Amino acid sequence: MTTILELKEKMIRFYGKNEVFITPVIKFVMAFVMFTLVNTNIGYMKSISRTPVALILALGCSIFPVSCTIFLVTAVILAHLYALSLEVCLVALLLFIVIYFVYFRFAPRHGYDVLLMPLFFHLKLPYIMPVGMGLLREVYSAFALICGTVVWFFLNGVKENAPVLSATDEAEGNMVSKIVIALNQLVGNKELYLVIGIMTATLIIVYIIRRMSIENAWTVAIISGVLFQTIGMIAGYMLIGISGKTVGVLVGNVLCALIALVIQFLFFNLDYSRTERLQFEDDEYYYYVKAIPKAFVSGSDKKVKRFAGKGDQEERLTKKQLAKEMDIDEDLLD
Amino acid sequence: MVNEERLRHLIRVSRFDTNDGKQCKPMTQYARKDYVSMRLLGSFVTGTICFGILLLLWGLYSMEELMVQLNRLDIIGTLTRLGVSYLVFMLVYLGATCVVFQLKYSEGRRKVKKYYNSLKKINQMYEREERLKMPEHKDWE
Numbered sequence: 001m002t003t004i005l006e007l008k009e010k011m012i013r014f015y016g017k018n019e020v021f022i023t024p025v026i027k028f029v030m031a032f033v034m035f036t037l038v039n040t041n042i043g044y045m046k047s048i049s050r051t052p053v054a055l056i057l058a059l060g061c062s063i064f065p066v067s068c069t070i071f072l073v074t075a076v077i078l079a080h081l082y083a084l085s086l087e088v089c090l091v092a093l094l095l096f097i098v099i100y101f102v103y104f105r106f107a108p109r110h111g112y113d114v115l116l117m118p119l120f121f122h123l124k125l126p127y128i129m130p131v132g133m134g135l136l137r138e139v140y141s142a143f144a145l146i147c148g149t150v151v152w153f154f155l156n157g158v159k160e161n162a163p164v165l166s167a168t169d170e171a172e173g174n175m176v177s178k179i180v181i182a183l184n185q186l187v188g189n190k191e192l193y194l195v196i197g198i199m200t201a202t203l204i205i206v207y208i209i210r211r212m213s214i215e216n217a218w219t220v221a222i223i224s225g226v227l228f229q230t231i232g233m234i235a236g237y238m239l240i241g242i243s244g245k246t247v248g249v250l251v252g253n254v255l256c257a258l259i260a261l262v263i264q265f266l267f268f269n270l271d272y273s274r275t276e277r278l279q280f281e282d283d284e285y286y287y288y289v290k291a292i293p294k295a296f297v298s299g300s301d302k303k304v305k306r307f308a309g310k311g312d313q314e315e316r317l318t319k320k321q322l323a324k325e326m327d328i329d330e331d332l333l334d
Numbered sequence: 335m336v337n338e339e340r341l342r343h344l345i346r347v348s349r350f351d352t353n354d355g356k357q358c359k360p361m362t363q364y365a366r367k368d369y370v371s372m373r374l375l376g377s378f379v380t381g382t383i384c385f386g387i388l389l390l391l392w393g394l395y396s397m398e399e400l401m402v403q404l405n406r407l408d409i410i411g412t413l414t415r416l417g418v419s420y421l422v423f424m425l426v427y428l429g430a431t432c433v434v435f436q437l438k439y440s441e442g443r444r445k446v447k448k449y450y451n452s453l454k455k456i457n458q459m460y461e462r463e464e465r466l467k468m469p470e471h472k473d474w475e
Contacts, residue, residue, distance in 0.1 A: 091394070094387050101380045106434050138441075140434040176397050183395045278348040283460075285336065289345055 008266065024062040031061035031069045034115055037122060038076055042159055044166070045083035048076060066111035073115070081158065085165045087178040088158055095154060095186075099147045110137060110144035117148020118155070124248065126152075127233075127256040130199040131225045132263055134206025135218065142200045149199065153192045157185025190240040198232040218268050222260040226253050340459045343452040350449045354442070358449075361442040373435040374428055381427035385420055 035054035043049030061069040082089040209221035
């Protein structure tokens with residue numbers, strides 16, 4: 001356990017010192033994974049579905065805010081759908097506009113969640129998202145979760161119906177039926193409503209319990225969230241008559257619980273404050289400040305000296321007395 | 335010489351300005367009611383556009399059915415249904431806006447309060463320095 005804690009502290013220290021490099025790398029990797037995911041699944045426009053294009057776009061995303069990545073990924077998706085069928089592209093465009101109105105209105109700072117949601121769906125591990133977001137985000141991040149889920153179900157449906165949607169019959173009836181097929185991925189999709197309902201409820205449950213003033217609130221929140229999600233999903237699938245999902249839900253939720261415990265270990269009661277560069281002035285000076293989060297002392301660096309086996313209480317008393325004698329704050333002696 | 339205590343508060347203020355300043359600025363200017371009302375007004379516009387787009391999508395989805403029923407369409411009934419749907423949609427959208435921005439306001443006000451405390455302390459430090467610079471306090475320098 002001590003080794004893991006030391007490793008965690010080393011990671012925090014490393015991140016604090018090199019945040020200026022690490023954040024763009026994370027953004028680059030995330031964007032590249034998203035572009036590759038889109039290209040391999042719905043890469044209907046061959047000219048932009050090549051790896052060098054994805055690399056160049058991801059490189060651009062690494063220096064811009066995460067909202068820019070969302071815009072670029074949307075543009076690439078629309079281009080692919082345009083190559084597939086104009087009607088599907090039109091439906092997707094209208095759908096994305098509605099999603100943007102919801103996302104930018106309610107949860108504009110949760111761009112990563114919108115991107116990660118389809119990614120985890122693809123990895124068959126979407127259950128981690130509501131639990132993770134309930135632990136780390138605000139309750140209104142549920143809107144980001146809903147947006148990501150809708151996008152994934154729509155694109156997955158388009159991918160499954162690609163042969164029908166790509167048929168080049170220009171008859172008016174065919175155009176209408178393409179629009180109906182594209183919209184059917186959302187309108188008639190009971191699974192989508194079930195997933196949105198259960199996952200939003202899970203996020204809210206985890207968020208509420210995590211904020212309660214009870215012992216081990218994070219652990220209780222994780223267990224409650226995972227249990228609710230598992231039972232809700234299995235019962236929901238039975239209710240809407242979809243079979244063969246039980247094993248996936250069970251395995252996914254067990255993995256979700258494990259990942260959530262890792263999240264708890266990494267983020268519980270911890271401020272991953274970044275290194276910040278600030279510029280300001282007062283009447284006398286210009287200040288160029290680089291604020292670095294305090295480094296933690298890892299276990300191996302600590303030197304504990306014990307004098308005649310004195311207990312903690314005595315040590316505290318001594319510290320208190322010393323602080324009093326020196327007329328300084330006790331915390332300064334830590 | 336740099337006043338370290340003042341610098342600490344200046345850093346705090348500057349961090350707020352850099353990270354949360356833009357988002358929390360309206361919370362310093364408006365009361366909760368006004369802030370939420372302003373957001374509701376914005377949501378009224380975006381919600382109406384959203385409803386329009388959803389209506390268009392529904393129109394495309396049900397085009398065949400609409401074409402068949404075009405001649406015997408109950409216009410008043412359809413318009414009433416549309417009106418009710420619009421009201422329900424807006425009620426949900428504006429309700430969500432109200433809840434989300436109430437939460438955001440509470441969160442932002444906490445940050446703003448800390449910001450103002452730091453500003454107040456910086457101001458007090460300046461005032462104290464000014465007083466010390468006065469001729470009657472020359473012996474302090």
